[in-house]
Amino acid sequence: MKRRKIAANVLIYAILILLAVIWVAPIFFLVIHSFRAEPGATVQYLLPKSLTIDNYTRLFTETELFNFPRWYKNTLIVSVASCLLSTLYVLMISYAFSRLRFRGRSGMMKAGLILNMFPGFMSMIAVYFILKAVGLTQSLLALVLVYSGSSALTYYIAKGFFDTIPTALDEAAHIDGASRATIFWRITLPLSKPIIVYTVLMAFMAPWMDYIFASVIMKDNYDNYTVALGLFQLISRENIYHYFTRFCAGAVLVAVPIALLFLFMQKYYVEGVTGGAVKG
């Protein structure tokens, strides 16, 4: 019996280690190629012949053609602004739906659910023309507005969370003379850390990952590119031979902060997706 158990565990270890290798391999290659000294998109061998940190330093020094530091700064600005705005939207609307009773509430909730099934970038042409009509295309502000614009529709996760906070707290505060706004700011929000972290995390990560909206809105305004858009330039057909290793270096620089953020916050991610069904 014991021997069988050990055999089973050895087998599981073998599977897990094999899988771990498969999963880590592309990331390992990405990192190792970012240090590769030889140019070229693909090489005929597994490990680079010589290593260098040139790819990293040149990202920051050779900025005439590809202004990586600037793209990095743009993305940071956009993600901070849009995550503040969308967190505000989501919390406001889900609190209203969860705690306040008013005419048209259930109709609005249903409309929100249905509208949310509509993938945003299908209507990107229309969004582009709307932005153009108000003269906002190719600007960072446009990106912020677009990223945060439809966030209110994802209210149901936060609403589900607010629903679990006992209403007795609100009533007690109400009797003590607190206004609805005070209850929202002073009582509900301090109790909602998990859902706030989840919302902030998701909204913050979106601009680092998004390619489509950014490409439609920015067109050829290189100064306002985000990193995703900029790095894509490095591996276009005419650039890939010279810039592939630098693309890898830039990718690592984008991935590291996001990876750290995600690793620390993954608990909140799970809580958010499972609708708070998982505690602990």
Added chain:
Amino acid sequence: MADLDYLSASALKRARIRFCRWAKSLPGRIGSFFASIPRRIAGGTARIASAVGSFFRIFIRGDAFTKLSFFIMGAGCLRRRRFFTGAFYLLAQILFWIFFASFGIVYIGKLSTLGTETQGEIWNDELGIFEYTKGDNSMLVLLYGIVSVIVCALYVWVYVSSVRASYRAEREAKEGIRPPTVREGLTSLANENFHKTLLFLPTLAVVIFTVLPLVFMIAISFTNYDRFHMPPGNLFTWVGLENFRAIFGLSDTPLLGKTFGGILSWTLIWAFFATITNYVLGMLLAILINKKGIRPKKLFRTVFVLTIAVPQFVSLMFMRNLLADHGLVNVLLQQIGLIEEPIRFLTDGTLAKITVLLVNMWVGIPYSMLITTGILMNIPEDLYEASRIDGASPMMQFRKITLPYVLFITTPYLITQFVGNINNFNVIWLLSGGGPMTGDYYQGGRTDLLITWLYRITTGEQNYKLASVIGIITFVICAAFSLIVYSRSLSGKEGDFQ
């Protein structure tokens, strides 16, 4: 079937019985839904009629100033010393009519034709250049026309509520109720009217960035807006259902219908397999890691979670490079001598489909692993304890405890994933770009999903009319699937969705 029989049946049999019951009740339900349509229409009409009736009764019952508010908004309110409300309505009326006279009427008028005057060219002899005469721009006409219609609808709503407010002010004045001060009005926005404060900004954002584009796109799908009808040089106009007929293969270009059918079926196959493989394998992985005696759990989990944290455009572009015909994987395999010719991972139609599914597993399994892990750790240990004492095998424990528990919590997630996969732009576009392209399709490739097809014909071909139709169809498909998830909370079970 008696309840006792049902309870004694096995889980599989129960599921079958439930399915049969549901299938049997389906015709009846559909029938009663259609039967209820006339009743619903009648009910709706009656409600509207009574609302209109009560609105005009205000005109008969109200005094002179309330009557006046039908023509000058806010007059009644101003008379009852509600200056803030009255001034607001008056201002709204003035602004609206300025807007309507100078802007709205022009574009609403042109909405039926989407512009008639093409931009012209006149040779200017003195300067030696072509000068353009200003023509209509169908795109702007459509956009501004829709905006004007929305503003008009809003105005009607404000108008009705202003008349109501005047009437209420009149009655309250008669009953001797003191009108609220401006200050009271403002503090009510933090209290009984707090929802207005909270909803205003998010709703505005949704209207501008979701509703308006949606309406705009639906409108475009009924026009002939494409490369050959591109403003400002050319005009486009309404063509009715022409585009929908074309995409279903009913017009003189059967290629479109064929492409649509092919891509739609691959989209559904892709969504099904991508969801199932990720879900099942992710759960298995979580169970393996969670097994007693396996350490270090945290390290294993972190390894897999790492791939979530690397932005998809990075990892997928890199994968694309690895899997190219002369990419690292092929080169290595050739050097070892396993293969002679490179494996055409992304350039052979069938192989590319398998490749994107496999790579999608690499992308997606960590997500479902992460979520299932959270749930697994939450299953009460004593359930396993008790079942072991009763002599349950590990397999049985899995089937009777773990699986139902996990399934119960993750069903909504599963269906969201399915819908998400229908629209999984990133994996397909960044990996295979929808290719390999094929002449059998209109501007389409073997691994194209509806959404990548849409993207290509928008950005490349600029065939906006077709893109809009595809967008609408995708939306309908997604909405249908999502409604299955939410229907429970939307209709019957009120407790869940209060």
